[in-house]
Amino acid sequence: MKLKHVLTVFKKEVKDLIRDRRTIMSSILLPMILIPLLNIVMGGGIQKFEKDINENVSIALSQTSDTPEINGLVTERILAKNGNIVLVDADDPSKALENDEIRCILDFEDGYVQKLKDGKPVTITLQYDESKTKSRTAADIVSSAIDEFESEIVRERLAAKGIDLDIMNPFEIQLQNVAPNQKGNNMMLEMMLPLMISMLVAVGGIPAATDLVAGEKEHNTFEPLLTTMPDRGSLLLGKYFAVTLFSFVSVAAILAGLVFGYLLNPNSLTMGVDSQVYGYEIDPLAAVLALIITIALGMTFSGIQIALSTIAKSYKEAQTYLSFLMLGSMVPAYATMFMQASDLSPVMFTLPILNTIAAFKMILGGNIIYSNLFIALVASVVFVALTLWFAASIFKKEKVLFRS
Amino acid sequence: MVVAAGLEKKFGQFTAVDKISFKVNKGEIFGLLGENGAGKTTTLRMLSTMLKPTSGNAVLNGFDTQNEPEKVRANIGILFGGETGLYDRLTAAENIAYFGELNGMSKAAIRERSQHLAEAFGMQDFMDKRASKLSKGMKQKAAFARSIVHNPEIMLFDEPTSGLDVTASRDVQDFILDCKAEGKTIIFSSHSMSEVEKLCDRIGIIHKGKLVECGSVEELKKKYGNDDLEEIFVRLAGVR
Ligand SMILES: Nc1ncnc2c1ncn2[C@@H]1O[C@H](COP(=O)(O)OP(=O)(O)OP(=O)(O)O)[C@@H](O)[C@H]1O
Numbered sequence A: 001m002k003l004k005h006v007l008t009v010f011k012k013e014v015k016d017l018i019r020d021r022r023t024i025m026s027s028i029l030l031p032m033i034l035i036p037l038l039n040i041v042m043g044g045g046i047q048k049f050e051k052d053i054n055e056n057v058s059i060a061l062s063q064t065s066d067t068p069e070i071n072g073l074v075t076e077r078i079l080a081k082n083g084n085i086v087l088v089d090a091d092d093p094s095k096a097l098e099n100d101e102i103r104c105i106l107d108f109e110d111g112y113v114q115k116l117k118d119g120k121p122v123t124i125t126l127q128y129d130e131s132k133t134k135s136r137t138a139a140d141i142v143s144s145a146i147d148e149f150e151s152e153i154v155r156e157r158l159a160a161k162g163i164d165l166d167i168m169n170p171f172e173i174q175l176q177n178v179a180p181n182q183k184g185n186n187m188m189l190e191m192m193l194p195l196m197i198s199m200l201v202a203v204g205g206i207p208a209a210t211d212l213v214a215g216e217k218e219h220n221t222f223e224p225l226l227t228t229m230p231d232r233g234s235l236l237l238g239k240y241f242a243v244t245l246f247s248f249v250s251v252a253a254i255l256a257g258l259v260f261g262y263l264l265n266p267n268s269l270t271m272g273v274d275s276q277v278y279g280y281e282i283d284p285l286a287a288v289l290a291l292i293i294t295i296a297l298g299m300t301f302s303g304i305q306i307a308l309s310t311i312a313k314s315y316k317e318a319q320t321y322l323s324f325l326m327l328g329s330m331v332p333a334y335a336t337m338f339m340q341a342s343d344l345s346p347v348m349f350t351l352p353i354l355n356t357i358a359a360f361k362m363i364l365g366g367n368i369i370y371s372n373l374f375i376a377l378v379a380s381v382v383f384v385a386l387t388l389w390f391a392a393s394i395f396k397k398e399k400v401l402f403r404s
Numbered sequence B: 001m002v003v004a005a006g007l008e009k010k011f012g013q014f015t016a017v018d019k020i021s022f023k024v025n026k027g028e029i030f031g032l033l034g035e036n037g038a039g040k041t042t043t044l045r046m047l048s049t050m051l052k053p054t055s056g057n058a059v060l061n062g063f064d065t066q067n068e069p070e071k072v073r074a075n076i077g078i079l080f081g082g083e084t085g086l087y088d089r090l091t092a093a094e095n096i097a098y099f100g101e102l103n104g105m106s107k108a109a110i111r112e113r114s115q116h117l118a119e120a121f122g123m124q125d126f127m128d129k130r131a132s133k134l135s136k137g138m139k140q141k142a143a144f145a146r147s148i149v150h151n152p153e154i155m156l157f158d159e160p161t162s163g164l165d166v167t168a169s170r171d172v173q174d175f176i177l178d179c180k181a182e183g184k185t186i187i188f189s190s191h192s193m194s195e196v197e198k199l200c201d202r203i204g205i206i207h208k209g210k211l212v213e214c215g216s217v218e219e220l221k222k223k224y225g226n227d228d229l230e231e232i233f234v235r236l237a238g239v240r
């Protein structure tokens, strides 16, 4: 094996791939534009939705309750203090609720005036539609508004009887956040970033791998290549590094896209759920370890991809195998999506993909356990060696290379 | 010079090439003649070290296929029939240069050689065009140039004219004769009698993996008392 040969093959393959519009589209342009765009659009949508849900709570009174007195009571004692709730005049409230014109219907029990005077409980029925998020949330908002109204009445009644208000509050609850000050806490980022990076590294080399072996066989360029001086190991390594490079190109493209999106609209990074990304204190050593683990993941998958591309009898078949690989790598990525740094188990650090995700989650979580990172590192190196050995043994098989 | 000594290739139980021996001298064209599946391609693949012989070996230009496969490959040029096998996204010049570089040539040597070949084949106008944009004839010229960029001593052609029209076949045959004129050792496979008769100094007839006859065209005609090579071939193929 000669380094010079490896380099010659590597340079040619990179040049060849860069000239392939399909590869450039799917490996660079698409991830660079699509993900941030998706985040901005989705983020904007989520934010708008959240705002709408809390701010435009429209309610109506049921037909039997739609009297001037109740109207006045609701307007003065409930709406006055809750600017986000509006009372709408609806001829047919049930229909209006069905058509999303209003979100809930208030119904006051008959003879409520007398009951209120007598200090007897009055039933207020709140009709809402459980199947609609907006209606469900509105019901919560309106019930708390009514709760406030209720406490007010209680206070008035107690005051009238000359009783101290403190009797109503035997406990005072104080919430204290003990999480370290500098610790960032952004669920969305901790969920999405590790997932995206490991997924992309795992699948980013697929177009390149398909092209570099199955594609060569399909275009009859493979046999002439094999008759040139370099041994098969050098040819394989040149191709292997080109595929590895391309598995990182997508990641770099996405990260660049995310940064770009963040500069355009800071909310895009977190889909608008929690717009602040601050306080992340990244440990440099841990970050370097995570980077090495990520590179190893890219190499591991390049090895598998090259092997599959070699085994395949045609370009189409290679594409099929590799899309299965892609689906396979999505399973662990999505399965651990909602895990937080504190949920990570040491076993995760021994498995490919999972260990990269775990490493990033750990780093973002801020509580670094170095022994776990080292386990991940060792496991990664083992996987790189295993898959490269696998690819090499496939690449040297006459049966696989010359199928006629 | 090429010496094949008892080359045998088995794929599982099946013997594709059965202990073939022959010798081709420098400046000579040796034709491997055989029907479909006779074992021509397999033989050429063993000579070019792509397949490992089950037994026997071959020595090309003094290098053993078993022990010095890299040196063997550096000394051979190959042209296979059908597709030209150029990289579509590389230019003609880049295709040629890539094979030069793989075969250990320096940048300067490649530049000089490419220039020479471009002139020799009349490729100056399209050296910098991508292979995908070339006509069939242009591609063929580029493939010729690529196969001899490193000026190999030995040329292996596997049915180089299969699927080509008359003029293109002519070009290939002229190319083979040019290689001979330069003193290269040439082996080429074919199932066209007339082509073999026209080009070859000596021929080997291969049937079901066995080399059933070997000699110059004249010798064979004399031995079988027949002026028609095709008839000799059919007889040999029928007998076994
Ligand atoms: N990789 C392989 N695995 C199994 N059998 C093979 C392999 N390569 C060739 N063979 C078989 O070996 C025999 C010889 O094949 P080969 O390609 O050498 O014939 P050929 O003379 O070149 O024929 P053609 O004129 O069709 O090109 C055939 O029967 C073929 O099916």
Ligand SMILES: [Mg+2]
Pocket (backbone or CB within 6 Å): B040, B041, B042, B158, B159
């Ligand atoms: Mg053949």
